[in-house]
Amino acid sequence: PAQEASPAGFEWGAYLEKETALAAAVSCFRHAPLCAQWDDISLGMKVEVLNTNAVLPSKVYWIASVIQIAGYKALLRYEGFEEDSSHDFWCSLVSAELNPIGWCAMTSKLLVPPQDVKQHIPDWKEYLMKTLVGNHTLPVDFYLKLGESMRTSFRVGMRVEVVDPKHVSRTRLAAVHSIRGGRLRLVYEDQSDAPENIVDDFWCHLASALLHQIGWSQQVGHNIKAPVTTTGPASKSFRGNYDSSFVLFKKPRFVYMEGCYFEEGMKLEAIDPLNLGSICVATIQKVLLDGYLMVGIDGVSSNGYDWFCYHASSHAILPVDFCKKNNIPLTVPPDYDSQIFTWEEYLMDTNSKSVPPRLFNADFPGHGFSPDMKLEAVDLMEPRLLCVATVKRCVGRLLLIHFDGWEDEFDQWFDHQSPDIYPVGWCDLMDYPLQPPPGLVLYDPAAQNKKQKGKRRKRNG
């Protein structure tokens, strides 16, 4: 659970330097706090910050410049060090440790230069006047905006419907147990199948497409696990006490179902919900109401248990030949050879037609991600885990995310607007544990023994 502390020793700053990597900007993540304010944050910006390079009994402060920005983190250099980087330090831009210029004067704090500044500066006042002219500082309402953007209307105890990870073609009743940074820990009402000592739960962002208001399944015609009277051991019981209202939930884009629309049996390409790194040959298995569709991966879903609900506007469903056009390996049914597979032949073999390309959501406003950028991403196969990750590929709106230190089998496709990817420093801001690359050694020599590559995981694993 998120209450555990992050495994000690991981520091984004040191890691980015070791990897010589850049981080995706906060403004790339629409759901991230201060996304809209991030244009005000720029290199060279000056702030007032605790002076740790002083030998005075009381806390003193000094002015520092932003040298580098990585997500919510910044590399700072105290004024006076000029080109000397030896005292640079990483700091969170959203930790309330940084203050706008003028803060010390307003709160009667002392500004004292660091003791190790080599050069002799006879008149600090004049020096600062010169360096501060024409420079930006933190907007005065920065922390106010941060507080505002972290507010949510979701409440503990609220009941919802959410996907059943053990049986993804149906939903289950759950209640919000805790909320952190817009991420919800949901505890299923029915604990009767859960192994002893394990609480059956699920984590997702409040804007997740997997999360719905009470009554949604019935409304659109989706399967829902029947409520059971025995809910499992009382020790695990956590019951919601009021039903969620639909206004809280992210509404998918409206789709017209009249005229030419998705039909049962039509073929397409889709991200495999149980193996998010692969795009597969798939079939529309059922057309639900309000634009929802049940999609099955060809060759694996025989009983309908792993049909998956995607909205017609979802970016996880793609027209045939999407993979071919974008040079992505398409996962074909087991009795086909991907080397020689062609859609033309497959449609003939299966006597089916493909979904007309114009039915797919082609909105693409562009994004700021590019390959090799670092970020924090949810391992959607174990959605409690938020991991150190890298953008490996960008294909239109889709990002192939690699989990640092894990094999490529763990890679997952995300839409660039997915609420499950976050800027560097998000976990720190929310006090949520971040999973560092397994076996990574930055400072701690004792951790060296544990060094190993992440293991491969099976489908359904």
Ligand code: MLZ
């Ligand atoms: N127990 C799992 C953990 C995987 C977590 C990976 N995150 C990128 C396994 O080893 O398969």
